[in-house]
Amino acid sequence: MRARPGAIGAAGHNGAVKVALIAESFLPHANGVTHSLLRVIEHLSARGDEALVIAPEAKGSAGPVRYGVAQVKRLPAMGWPGYDDVRVSLSGSARIARILDDYAPDVVHLASPFMLGWSGVRAAEELSIPSVAVYQTEVPSYADRYRVGWGEPILWDRVLNIHRRAGLTLAPSTYAMRQLEGLGVPRLRLWPRGVDTRRFHPAKRTAGLRRSWAPGGEVIVGYAGRLAAEKRVEDLARLSDIGGIRVVIIGDGPARSRLETLLPHATFTGHLGGEDLARAVASLDVFVHCGELETFCQGIQEAHAAGVPVVAPRRGGPIDLVDPDHTGYLYEPGRLDQMVAGVRALVEEPERRERFSVQARASVAGRTWTSVCDALVGHYAEAISAHHRAPERPWDVLDHEAIRP
Numbered sequence: 001m002r003a004r005p006g007a008i009g010a011a012g013h014n015g016a017v018k019v020a021l022i023a024e025s026f027l028p029h030a031n032g033v034t035h036s037l038l039r040v041i042e043h044l045s046a047r048g049d050e051a052l053v054i055a056p057e058a059k060g061s062a063g064p065v066r067y068g069v070a071q072v073k074r075l076p077a078m079g080w081p082g083y084d085d086v087r088v089s090l091s092g093s094a095r096i097a098r099i100l101d102d103y104a105p106d107v108v109h110l111a112s113p114f115m116l117g118w119s120g121v122r123a124a125e126e127l128s129i130p131s132v133a134v135y136q137t138e139v140p141s142y143a144d145r146y147r148v149g150w151g152e153p154i155l156w157d158r159v160l161n162i163h164r165r166a167g168l169t170l171a172p173s174t175y176a177m178r179q180l181e182g183l184g185v186p187r188l189r190l191w192p193r194g195v196d197t198r199r200f201h202p203a204k205r206t207a208g209l210r211r212s213w214a215p216g217g218e219v220i221v222g223y224a225g226r227l228a229a230e231k232r233v234e235d236l237a238r239l240s241d242i243g244g245i246r247v248v249i250i251g252d253g254p255a256r257s258r259l260e261t262l263l264p265h266a267t268f269t270g271h272l273g274g275e276d277l278a279r280a281v282a283s284l285d286v287f288v289h290c291g292e293l294e295t296f297c298q299g300i301q302e303a304h305a306a307g308v309p310v311v312a313p314r315r316g317g318p319i320d321l322v323d324p325d326h327t328g329y330l331y332e333p334g335r336l337d338q339m340v341a342g343v344r345a346l347v348e349e350p351e352r353r354e355r356f357s358v359q360a361r362a363s364v365a366g367r368t369w370t371s372v373c374d375a376l377v378g379h380y381a382e383a384i385s386a387h388h389r390a391p392e393r394p395w396d397v398l399d400h401e402a403i404r405p
Contacts, residue, residue, distance in 0.1 A: 022120035026055035043373035130387035133166035194369030202307035227253030309356035
């Protein structure tokens with residue numbers, strides 16, 4: 001590999017850092033992984049750093065060739081069965097290694113690694129490049145929701161193999177940290193997400209939009225995000241017992257047609273982005289997220305920034321984000337009666353809802369993407385420094401499956 005002189009100092013304070021970002025998805029596909037990557041690239045651009053994105057090709061579109069300072073390198077991909085908008089690249093480590101060898105990065109950033117990330121971590125290892133793996137999606141637990149529960153142990157083995165090989169693993173929540181510790185993942189660090197508190201703001205609340213959704217002045221209870229099996233949006237049907245509300249579903253996805261049948265009286269806005277999304281979220285009175293597999297849940301932070309109290313399961317990222325009896329309510333997974341009770345309390349007590357709204361907004365103060373990405377650059381520096389300090393130890397890179405009894 002063609003090494004860059006002074007790479008260790010570059011990730012600290014003495015120069016620009018050169019980052020290869022290997023992502024399971026990227027623009028034009030919008031999801032939590034893409035959103036985080038865009039904020040990271042913007043931060044690297046502002047610092048004067050260099051970046052390369054390696055990602056699957058987009059469906060029916062070449063996708064952007066650059067974003068900020070980052071050139072985008074696309075790899076052949078296929079659609080995920082039953083979810084064709086999700087593109088999966090099966091490119092092997094040799095192909096990734098050629099790209100990395102030509103680019104010569106200081107560090108490899110593995111964004112929610114699973115398929116392409118598996119090839120990426122092995123390529124970085126082969127070329128002796130420091131790597132940082134960002135755990136973001138609890139892919140193995142999706143197996144049951146997609147009726148292939150038999151595959152969950154195999155998928156967890158893949159997660160463990162990737163993160164054991166990475167120089168550092170960044171987990172987005174304390175729940176995810178404990179989960180990965182239990183698996184035996186070493187070298188863990190907590191790295192949450194930032195939120196744009198200028199874009200998501202109570203001032204974006206729009207009277208005309210609220211009238212169109214609730215012409216009778218009903219309390220507006222809603223969800224914003226992808227409409228997919230793992231999000232459990234169908235659980236909102238249980239809210240039909242609460243009088244005086246309108247349910248609004250913001251977003252799109254493969255489950256939309258089924259959800260429109262299950263929730264015939266709900267308003268479905270379809271996909272919204274930019275200011276349209278900010279206005280829609282701020283125009284809700286209560287935000288409900290029923291998904292039980294969230295490692296973080298950016299939608300909760302955005303609702304809180306917009307001054308909207310949240311009801312969510314007591315599992316995963318929401319545990320860190322929702323302060324019960326202050327910014328919303330947490331319910332035990334599967335206990336939809338508790339979910340309904342939390343929503344009912346906020347619907348029927350406007351003063352409580354207003355108090356929670358103020359406290360929700362205050363809870364995200366200081367969670368800027370600038371501070372979060374500054375911490376990420378610090379993690380890059382740590383991974384680079386540790387990589388150059390540590391001697392090669394063959395047992396550190398053994399495939400987990402190869403040493404199973």
